[in-house]
Each structure stands twice: as structure tokens, then as C-alpha cells.
Amino acid sequence: MQRNRDKLLNTVKREVLQLRSQSLHHAVIVNLVRQQPPQQLKRSWDLEVKVGKRPIFQLPAKVNIMQVFDRMKGKLLILGNPGGGKTTTLLELARRLIIRAEKEANTPIPVLLDLSKWQNNNREISDWLVEELKFQYNIPNKITRKWLENQLLLPLIDGFDQVSLELSEYCLEKINKFSVDFQPKHLVICSSFAAYKNCQNKLRVNAAVLLQPLKNSQIQDYLLVARSRELWNYIQDEPELLNLAKIPLMLSMMTLAYEEILIAAWRRITSKDGREKYLLNAYIRSQLGGENNYKWYSKNQEPLPEQTRRWLTWLAQRMAAENTQEFRIEKLQSSWLDPHGELQTYQLIVNLISVLFWGFTFGFIFTLIWELKEGLISGAIGGLIGGLIGLPGLKNLVLRIVLFSNGHIPWNYRRFLNYASSQLLLQRIGDRYQFIHHLLYKHFTEM
Numbered sequence: 001m002q003r004n005r006d007k008l009l010n011t012v013k014r015e016v017l018q019l020r021s022q023s024l025h026h027a028v029i030v031n032l033v034r035q036q037p038p039q040q041l042k043r044s045w046d047l048e049v050k051v052g053k054r055p056i057f058q059l060p061a062k063v064n065i066m067q068v069f070d071r072m073k074g075k076l077l078i079l080g081n082p083g084g085g086k087t088t089t090l091l092e093l094a095r096r097l098i099i100r101a102e103k104e105a106n107t108p109i110p111v112l113l114d115l116s117k118w119q120n121n122n123r124e125i126s127d128w129l130v131e132e133l134k135f136q137y138n139i140p141n142k143i144t145r146k147w148l149e150n151q152l153l154l155p156l157i158d159g160f161d162q163v164s165l166e167l168s169e170y171c172l173e174k175i176n177k178f179s180v181d182f183q184p185k186h187l188v189i190c191s192s193f194a195a196y197k198n199c200q201n202k203l204r205v206n207a208a209v210l211l212q213p214l215k216n217s218q219i220q221d222y223l224l225v226a227r228s229r230e231l232w233n234y235i236q237d238e239p240e241l242l243n244l245a246k247i248p249l250m251l252s253m254m255t256l257a258y259e260e261i262l263i264a265a266w267r268r269i270t271s272k273d274g275r276e277k278y279l280l281n282a283y284i285r286s287q288l289g290g291e292n293n294y295k296w297y298s299k300n301q302e303p304l305p306e307q308t309r310r311w312l313t314w315l316a317q318r319m320a321a322e323n324t325q326e327f328r329i330e331k332l333q334s335s336w337l338d339p340h341g342e343l344q345t346y347q348l349i350v351n352l353i354s355v356l357f358w359g360f361t362f363g364f365i366f367t368l369i370w371e372l373k374e375g376l377i378s379g380a381i382g383g384l385i386g387g388l389i390g391l392p393g394l395k396n397l398v399l400r401i402v403l404f405s406n407g408h409i410p411w412n413y414r415r416f417l418n419y420a421s422s423q424l425l426l427q428r429i430g431d432r433y434q435f436i437h438h439l440l441y442k443h444f445t446e447m
Helices: 002-021 024-033 065-071 086-103 125-137 141-149 165-182 193-197 216-225 229-235 239-245 248-260 263-267 272-289 305-321 342-369 372-389 394-405 413-422 438-445
Strands: 047-050 075-080 109-114 153-158 187-192 207-211 426-429 432-435
Touching (some): 002 086, 002 109, 002 125, 002 426, 065 086, 075 086, 075 193, 086 187, 109 125, 125 165, 141 153, 165 187, 187 193, 216 239, 216 248, 229 239, 229 248, 248 272, 263 272, 272 438, 305 438, 342 394, 413 426, 413 432, 432 438
Parallel strands (some): 075 187, 075 207, 109 153, 153 187
Antiparallel strands (some): 426 432
């Protein structure tokens, strides 16, 4: 049991470090502030706390999320706007909880979970949690259930706002049922204000932590520290652009993509969505036109920007069709092929190679044993059988060939995904990949 605990704790620790090191705020610190090694990621936004029916109160800047967690006995709801710092706050809490769990053997193990993967109103949260720990961390189901029963897991659940609208109420009820059935000592859930506000019921937690938009003074401080005084001079008298900068994710993108932003063109855009799309496109251009560390591709061998956009757009659209936020190369499916041509080509090639291979193999063997006539008959039978059973690994190979020949993926797909992660368009967590943020993921699906 201790060995499994150490294994899970080390894996979660590595995952948290990976996610934090691939954040946009971390990139600002390393590339613009040029801190080496980078400092701890400090929050720029204010935290407010709501406990029961008491008035909301603001926390001093020096109070961290771990102190709030302890004071509220470890049952929290973290609320904020999209891009407002919810995941960053959750990862900071996870980092501190891991340090505590490493020092105290009886402390519950923090685990990161994404509710966007829960998409069945009949599915219990406990069953989903068990399956996710098996999928993400390879922890046997029996051990996970024992940990749940003994209150030795600390679920840190992100993505309530990514649950479909028709399922969000069911999901909330299932979380409350999980709290009653298993009585976890601690439970933390993240959601956008809008998604939680739309629910009639409320979560059984001790307090809600409210992440507030950035103030103008906080935006100014951030940009001056990031050596982006010129950007501050441009946006300080532009109310619409300043409102966009109040979202921490957007502020980091502005800072990183400043050289790709034409302020005069940006200020002429009248809609909020239009301004967001302009910034996201500028960010993509900056990351694809920026410095390549040549870790994944040799100089002048990296994909062209338009190729990267096309491959990431296809990936985002296929992920959206499957209703998933994460991707594994091993999970490439023939269902991702266009049914009007690509799928038929794939099936034809797989069947043809299987028939020819098994037909030739059976025919050759039986010709050696008996006569040509028996060999031909055996070959025909073998071909029919081969068409049914196929060849190990053939389907995956043909799938890759069809996707590559139709321009959906490069041949060395893993190298490309790692490259996209190094350019901060994707995040890599072990052998799993996800877009750097849901807003960017959504943007690619609409491209």
C-alpha cells in the first residue's frame, strides 16, 4: 500500500511540475522578466471568500490558497471567469499539498481530476474517479476504492464549467452524493461563475473562493515587471483593451504576443469576441514565428506555421467531436476519418493487405505440404479468414498512412506534438496532450 502511495504521489508531483512549467505566466517570467531560475508563481489577482450567508470578505495579498484551504477545513469551491486563474490557483494548492503529503504519511494524497471527462448522468463520481486513476496513474481499482473508503484521497477537481449544460445539474448532484457516501476529509472543485450560477443546487463545501478580475494597478505592475511598458502606454487609455487585460490569461498572451499586435487595428474591433479572437491569433503567430529551441526539429526543419495551424485545427476539431480535452497518440481511431472517402480507403487497404498476407501465407505453407491445388484452396480460405481477423498493428499503421496522406498529421506525430508543446500551444502531461487553455482549444475548433 505504501509503495502505491509513493508511486501516485510522485506521479502527481511530476504532473503538477509539468503543468506549472508550461504555463503562460511561467513563460513571461522566463522570457521577458528573465528570471533564472524562475520565481514561485505569485497570483496577481485578488481573492475573496464567501462562507455560508456571511458577507464576502477580501483576503490580504500575503494570504495564500493553502491557508484558506486549512482554515476552511479543506472543502472549497474555486470560482472565476474563463482564463481568470482557477487552474493556476488549483495547481498552487496541489503543489503545497504534495509537500505536506510527502512529510506526513497519513495525509490524504492530492489527485488532479478533470470533470470534462465525466459525461454520463448515470455515472457515479466514485466510479469515474476510480477509472480516472487507473487511466492516468495506473493505480489498480481495488486500491483506489480502499483509499476512498479510508478517506486517503484528496480530489482536486477542475473543469466543472466544461461539463455540458444538460449534465451540469446531474454532475453537481453526483458530487454531493459522493460527499455523503464517502465523507472525504477534503474536496476542492473549480468552476466558472456562470456555470455554477446556472445550477439550482449548491455544492456541499465550507466556502467559495472568488477570483477577481485584475485591477488597473495590477495590470500596470505586471506589464512593468515584464518589461512591457510600451504595451501599458498603449492600452491604459483604451477601456475595451484594458477590460480584456483584466483576465490573467489574456494579459499573459498580450505580453508574449505584443510584437504581433497592431494596436490601431485591434482598437477598431467593436465586439468582445472579435478582440479575443484577434489576440488569440496574434498569440498563435508569435509562438509559431518565435524562437525554436531546436529540441524537436533541426534548424529550418520545423513545420511551417500554416502546417502547424492546419494540424492543430484538425486535432482540436476531432477532440471536440469526441468530447474530450486530452489526446493520446495511442487513442487515434478510425472514427476520426472522414466517412465520405477516407474511411472507405482505410477499410479497403486494411482488408486488402490482410487478405493478401493470410492468403499467401496459407497457400505457400499448404503448397509445400501437399500439392498446388490444395495450396490454392488453402490460400483462398486463408484470405477469407484474414479479411476477418486482420493483422496485429496493421490498422494503426494504415490509419497513420491515410491521415498523413490527407494532410491531417505529419508522419512523426509525437515529435510534432512535443514541438507544439514547446511552443506553448499544447501542454504535455506524461504521454497525454491538451491545449494550453480551453479558450485556445475552442479557438482552434472554430478556425
